[in-house]
Amino acid sequence: MSQRFPRRARPLVAVAAITFASFGVAAASHVAKRGPDLYARLAVLQVVLAPPDKLPEDALAFLKKFGPRGVPAIASRAREGPIPDELFAILAASAGAAEIELLAASVVGAAEARRKDALQALARIHSEAAARAAGPALADTSPDVRNAAREALRGHPESVLSAAVADCMGSSSFSPEFVAEVLVDEGLVSAAVGPVSAGLRSGEPIRVYNALYLARATFPRFPPGAGREAALVLGISTALPRFEPGAQLLSIEVLAALSGPAALEALCEVAASRKMSVPARLQAIEALGGRRDPRVSDTLDKLVRVERSEMRVAAAEALGRVGTEEDAARWLEKIEHGEVDVEEREALLRAISVTGAVALAPRLLVLSRTVDSDRLQKAIQQIAAKDPKACIPSLMEELSSAQPTPLKWIDDELRTMTGHQPPWSGTWRTMAAFEKERAALHKDWAFWWNLNKEKPPDEWHVSAQREAEAGLRSPKGVDRASAVVRLAKLSPANLEERLVPLFDDPEEIVWVRVQDALAGRPSPSGNEVIRGRLAGGTEREQARVARLLGLRADPSAVDPLLLLLSSESASVRREAARALGKLSDRRVSRPLVTLLRDPANDVRDAARDAVAELADRSIAADLLRGLDSEDADYRLSCIQLLGRCGTKAAVRPLVGFFHDKSQAVQESAISSFQNLTGIRPSVLDPGEQELRRWEELVERRQK
CATH class of the missing domain: 1.25.10.10 (Leucine-rich Repeat Variant)
Known part of the structure; x- marks a missing residue:
């Protein structure tokens, strides 16, 4: 330096050297700090600019190895425009809270793998913002993506789940059952109340139905609690009049699943409101039939008094289900005192029968002496069926003094309950003869009751079966036929085996009864x-x-x-x-078809009817060949059957018989032609064009 610079310049040179050294150290430090980011940006740029089928593997490998330090570069590029799925997977693997917005953009609308990567990243971040971003995926069409969204929402508070459910309520792929399962799994069923109420208020059909289906899938098993239930019921009740019938029925199904007083009040209002559709009111009445409450009884009682037709019937049956024996006694007293009109009487009898008030059977039987009512008879039958042992003495007592018409149905009811079939001709010419037969009938029932009143009802039918089987061996055909009817009414499991010995019975009446007993109950065995x-x-x-x-x-x-x-x-x-x-x-x-030539007329007729019933066109060629037969009966049968079993090939042969010398053949040919084509022949001597039209018509019909 002493050789190059004068002495006076040396301080300046030293200062300059120190300055340049400082800049070099700063530059080296900057490169050391920012170099990885620059490399990452360069690698991202390489991937973005490369063709989709030729992504640079070295750049991807560098970014994967770089891990979280490469995320800012990828995120920066993603904010500018779309990036390949491979880059997004690297971003999702190490993303943090700063990338939630980018992840949320791929939760809906992207490829399935990308949606899953985004949701898994949001689950790992595990913040409220991440959970909100994952919410729309609860309505994804892919089960795997929905489960990934479920994991992203796991462990978050009720407010977060409620917001997530609300976000996806307007989707057509919303799965109420899956969302209900998520809420139940998290123990936050009440999170559905807010979205359901909001969906009902929205008035949008898709949101309304999704809300109702979610409520139906959730609240029957896991009630939302008294306070929240009241809010839910208020939302349903407010929106209910505006709903279409299908939504109304769903709403009532939800209300019926809730057990609180607000839901009960809402059901009562729907049942009583004539502004609601008839199906909705009927469903509300049905739901009220399962709840015993003074408000329910008052509502149903009013409906029985003022409504008509099916509404009154439904209200009466529901009233019977919630009523007690004391209620039934009060209703019967109103009927006995004539305080009700005929329609209300019938409805109250229906309600009494549903309560099953056995203690009222004697009074109902007394009433039957003066009131001619099928509903009264059915009420007695329904009550007696619930407790036969308690009702049989009353029925027997009434039978002892009954007139012909009530005696018949009382006797039938006793036979149905017990299986016992006492002898009874049912015919008489004088009142004295009737009273004699009635006394004999009552004596038979009294004898049977003394023998069997201590036995359980199940044993009554066993005894009745033994009685009927003994009757099958009677030397009198009438008795055997009667025994078959009695045994068939008891419906034993092996009825066929019991009646087989009568298949060759010489009495036709016995076989007719056997046939009637077995025809309608086929079973493989x-x-x-x-x-x-x-x-x-x-x-x-x-x-x-x-x-x-x-x-x-x-x-x-x-x-x-x-x-x-x-x-x-x-x-x-x-x-x-x-x-x-x-x-x-x-x-x-x-x-x-072979039997059409049978020597016996009745066999030929049976065969022809059977072939016509089968209507099998595969035998058309056989029938066409039969038209050339010298056997006139066989030829006529083939003509008749071509209408059911023919093809277009039968048109011309049938037309050829329109002018046969036999009128029976002519009429049969025209009838078969009409069955085959569906039209009557417009002319009896058609040209070629008309014949082809008819053939095309047959072909179209048979297709």
Whole structure:
């Protein structure tokens, strides 16, 4: 330095050197501090500018390794415009409170993976702001995303959950059951009250229905508490008149699930208001029928007095459910004193029957002497069914002096309750003869009661079954037929096995009763028992069993019935054909067509009716070939069946019979043509164009 600078300049040079050194140290410090951020920004820029299919792996790896220090650079870029999902995943993995706004933007509308990443980041941040941002995802269409939102909301206070539910209440993908599950899991069911009330007040259909469905999914199992329930009921009651019928029914369902006094008062108001729809009022009345309260009784009692038709009926049944025996006695006293009109009397009798006040049975029976009312009889029957042992003595006492009409239904009721079937002709020419029969009937019931009054009612039917089965072995056909009817009324589980011995009974009246008893109660086990009688049975038994299998529509009977078509007995073939026509199995069509040539007229008729009932077009070719048969009856049957089983190929052959020398053939051909095409032939000598039009018409109909 002594060689380059004069002595006087040396201080200045030293100052300059120190200054430059300070700048160098500052620059090095700045680079040391800001270099990673610069590198991160550069890496972000590389990723953003790269094509989607050629993202720079080294830049992504650097940003992942850089972790939280790279988040500001990614966030800065995200605020300027969209960023790739790979960059967003790195951002979400290390995001903090400063990035909540960016995460919230991806909670709705982004790809599913991105929505999940955003929600997982919000769950990790775990602040109220993060929870509010996650709220809209409760209505996401993806279950995985909804569960991620659930985790983001876990552990937050009621106000946060309430706000989150309110945010998603207007979504069409809102799931009330899922949101209810979230609230129950958090133990904050009351958080639904605010959003539900706000949704009802909004008047928007989607919000109204979501609010009601959420209330229905939540509050029946977990009531919101007295104070909050009152607010909820007020919201529902205020909005209820404006709702459409569907929303009204949902609202009443919610009110019915609440147990507080406010909900009860609201239900009473709906039931009594003629401004509400009829279905809504009926549902409110039904709900009131499960609550015993003076206000409920007063409301229902008023409805019974002033309403008409179905509303009065519903109110009476609800009144009966909430009423006591004392109430029923008070209602009956009003009827006995003539204080009510006919309609109110019928309604109160309905209410009395629902209460099941057994102690009133004697008074009701006395009333039946002067009041001709089906509802009164039903009331007595319903009460007697609830406690037969308590009511039978009253019924027997009334029977001893009853006139013909009440005696009949009292006797029927005793038979239904006990299963006992005393002998009773039901016919008389003089009043003296009637009184004699009535005395005999009463004596029989008194004898039965003395034997069975100590037994439980279940044993009465067991005894009745034994009596009926003994009657099946009676030498008199009339007694056997009566025993079948009695046994059928008792409905034992194995009725088919008990009646099998009567399948070949010589008395037709016995078989008719057996058929009536078994036709309407098909069961796989019973069908198997009946099918077992086809093999080795007499001709009479086979014919009867075939008819019974058809009446029971047993699909497993097709094969054994097909075998019966070759029986030597015409009656067996006839009944088998009739039964097969009822089984709707296309396999039987061709065998039945063969029977159209059977030597027995009734067999041919049965086969024709069965084929017509099946309406199987797969046999059209067989029927068309039958038109060339020399057998006139067979040819006529084929013409008649083409109307049900034909295709467009049958149009021209049928037209060819319009001028047949036989009038029966002409009429059958025209009738079949009409059944096939759906129109009457406009001309009897159509040209080619008309024939084609008819064929196209058939083709369109059969498609």
